[in-house]
Amino acid sequence: MRRNQDKPLATRAPASPFCRVSDRLKSSWRKSRRAALLAMLVGATTVSSVGCSVFDRIKDGPHDTKASYHDDFAMRIEYPEVQQCATAPSEAAKQATEPLALEDPSKIPSLELTLEQAIQLAVQQSPVLRSIGGTVVSNPQGTTTTFDPALAHANPLTGTEAALSAFDAQFSQQLFWSNADQPQNILAGSVNAQFTPRALQEDYATYIAELSKQTAQGASFALRHNINYNDSNRPNRAFRSDFVGFLEAEYRQPLLQGSGTTFNRIAGPNSGIGQYNGVLIARVNEDVALADFEAAVISLVADVEQAYWDLSVGYRVLEANVKGRDAALQTFQYQQVRLEAGAGRSDEEAQAQSQYYQFRAQVEAALGGPDGLYTREQRLRYLIGLPASDGRLLKPTTTPTDVRVVFDWESALGQALTRRVEVRRQRFNLKRREMELTAARLNRRPRLDFLGQYRFRGLGDHLIGGSDKEQFDNLYGSITDGNYQEWQAGVEMQLPVGLRAASAAVAHANLNLRRERAVLAETELRVSHDLSDSARQIMLTHQLLETNYNRYLADQRQVDVLRRRYRDGTDNINFLLQAQRQVVTSEAEFYTSLTNYNLAIRDFHRQKGSLLAYNQVQLSEGQWAPGAYQDAYETGRHLTPRRNPSDVHIPSPLTSGPFDPSAPQMQTFMNAPATDAMLESSPQPTAEPTPAPTEN
Structure with a gap:
């Protein structure tokens, strides 16, 4: 073997x-x-x-x-056979062409794109909310999709419909047949032998039907119907076969544990110690799922804006390096001419050649490197759902903001502590713990139920029909006559001495509540710190924008002066080469600071909880199926308003009303030109930075 x-x-x-x-x-x-x-x-x-x-x-x-x-065969690797629909992302994955690496961007057709269009494509292209890291491949279960809120609602264990199903009417029925053929231990010739058969032969049939309903107050109603059929060879029977049955109504009302709408709406009917699966808990679970979805949308919008401005500055950095490369090439060629004419030095010619290749390498890295133009362009393509490459090059056309932003700190702080999705999510967690503590306290009581039953019994030779002239002719006739009625009423009590488990549940719920309160306070503190950091970054990045702009102008003037002095032969080439490197660095840092300033404004809106409104993104429920509109219309016809709402006890609401994270807010920003006081520390004559050009 x-x-x-x-x-x-x-x-x-x-x-x-x-x-x-x-x-x-x-x-x-x-x-x-x-x-x-x-x-x-x-x-x-x-x-x-x-x-x-x-x-x-x-x-x-x-x-x-x-x-x-x-x-x-057990551990053999095989390929799964599944059904996959053709969607926009799947088609985009198949339509990708050969990627760009070092091609000249000026020779590639461009696709102009505004920031608003990029965000619109990102939120509409796919039900999967993408991220820059692309975790959908490594962690597909942790990826957020537009289906997540609906999945939370339709969850058969924790969803709202699952919690409401505990109050649905339940219908059950059973029908069994059986047969008995038992020999009897009877002495032949005895007195019992003439009244008892030697073999007992019987046929049985049992039918049980029950309709039950649970109410929000904890009460339960039940209507039962039992029928037993027996066909036997026993002696002393009026009928060889008979039907025996009853119709019974039952009412059970908890008086202590499990009673009241408050407990049943939180924990659910017939829930155990420490189990909270009621309608209100399910509602909070859905609200938490919506908050998680909103946070994912905010992250997507922030990533799109990050990729958009990164691509914009990628063009500017490439342009600066191209300028440096061309200037270095001109210097190198000029030095070659001087060397051939006998007026130059070979070491200066080698220095100029080295700087040319240095700038050439920077251009190649800025074009196809890990953080180059094509990499940034592909990153934005992924976020907006386009193929990795399709022969066109995305080109940002939105002009970045370069004016100073003034904001109202008190208003921004108040909005951050109210509108941040993380704060609202934690408040829902706190609300859930408050309700769990309420339910745990209500559950720390003995079980005392009132039970009432009423029963109509009957007996008949037939199940239904017959002559109706003889007594016990049919079962249903005997039941409906009402001659045989029974009732029962009383209370049942169950008391775990000491109520240890219920007391532990109260302590556990109380600790959970205190924990969530501490987390909420810490969340608010963290939000205020994050908002303060983002506000500081706005002021810092704008000051750096002005400083780098003045530095860029100064470096340009320095290059012009040193170029003339070098060509006049009054200065060394080293100073010109160094100035050429500095002007490229200062230009790149100027556009980088311009991008950082716009990202700082984005971060401030994100920390303030107004990023969706800032980018004009609205969250709304998708279209219902046509049958859902018809069901809502038919159900709504039977609903009538309360005539006297004050006479009806209504539980306290779970929320304070609807909340729209994308609704317009109080104006907290004002665009204002830079004042002279902000520029007093600049050693150079200052000029206002102009908007970045949109052409390459």
């Missing part, structure tokens, strides 16, 4: 006279896990070659010498 013939020699265990049983068991296990446990086989063979293990004490069995059918 084939054992380890198909295994590499490096994984075979050397034969050992002391470990035969162990080798057989390990060989059988290796065969069924050939692919998954290959790395562990090396260690196993080392142990086998040194000594024996616990497997040596296990006797050989028939299963050790027979190969299993599953040995060759």
Whole structure:
């Protein structure tokens, strides 16, 4: 029999006279896990070659010498067969062309795109909310989609509909047939022998139907109907076969534990100690799922704006390096001419050539490097759902903001502590803990139920029909006559002495409540700190924008002066080469600071909870199915308003009303030109930075 013939020699265990049983068991296990446990086989063979293990004490069995059918199929890697619909993302994945690397961007057709269009494409292209990191491949279960709020609502265990199903009417029925053929231990010739058959032969049939309903107050109603059929050869029976049954109504009302709408709406009817699966808890779960979805949308919008401005500055950085490369090439060519004419030096010619290749390498890195133009362009393409490459080059056309922003700190702080989705999500968690503590306290009581039953009994030779002239002719006639009625009323009590489990549930709920309150306070503190940091970044980045702009102007003037002095022969080439490097660096940092300033404004809106409104993104429920509109219309016709709402006790509301995270807010920003006081520290004559050009 084939054992380890198909295994590499490096994984075979050397034969050992002391470990035969162990080798057989390990060989059988290796065969069924050939692919998954290959790395562990090396260690196993080392142990086998040194000594024996616990497997040596296990006797050989028939299963050790027979190969299993599953040995060759259990761990075989196969390809799944699934049904996949053609969608925009799947088509975009198949339509990707060869990626761009070092092509000249000026020779590639451009696709102009505004920031508003990019955000609109990102939120409408796919039900999956993308991220820059692309975690959908490594962590698909943790990816947020537009289906998540609906999944929370439709969850059969924790959703709202699942919680409401506990109050649905329940109908159950049972129907069984059976037969008995039992010999009797009766002495022949005795007195009982003439009244009892030697073999008892009976046919049975049982039918049970029940309709029950649970109410929000904890009460339960039930209507039962039982029918028993018996066909027997027993003597002294008026009918050989008969139908016996009853119609019963039951009412059970908890008086202490499990009573009241408050407890049943939070914990659900008939819930155990520490179990909270009521309608209100399910509603909070849905609100938390909506908050998570909103946070994912905010993250998507922030990522799109980040990628958009990164691509915009990528064009500017590439343009600055191209200018530096061309200037270095001109200097190198000029130095070559001087060297050929005998007026130059070879070391200066080598320095100019080295700087040219340095700028050329920077251009190539700014074009196709890990943080180059094509990489940034592809990152934006992924976020908006376009193919990785399609022969066109995305080109941002939105002009970045370069004017100073003034904001109202008190208003912004108040909005951040109110509108931030993280704060609202934590408030929902706190609300859930408050309701759980209320339910736990209501559940720390003995079980005392009032029970009432009323029953109509009947007996009949037939189930239904008959002559109706004889007594007990049919079962339903006997029941409807109402001659045989029974009732029962009383209370049932169950008291766990000490109520230890219920008291532990109260303590646990109280600790959870205190924890969520502490987390909410810490969340608000963190939000205020984050908002303060973002406000500081706005002021800092705008000041750096002005400083880098003045630096860029100064470096340009320095290059012009040193170029003239170098060509006049009054200065060394080293100063010109250094100035050329500085002007490229200052230009790149100026556009980088311009992008950082716009991202700082984005971060401030994000920390303030107004990013969706800032980017004009609205969240709304999708269209219903046509049948849902018809059901809502038919149900709404039967609903009438309360005539006297003050006479009806209504539980306290769960929320304070609807909240729209994308609604317009109080104006907290004003665009204002930079004042002279802000520029007093600048050593150079200052000028207002102009908007970045949109052409490459």
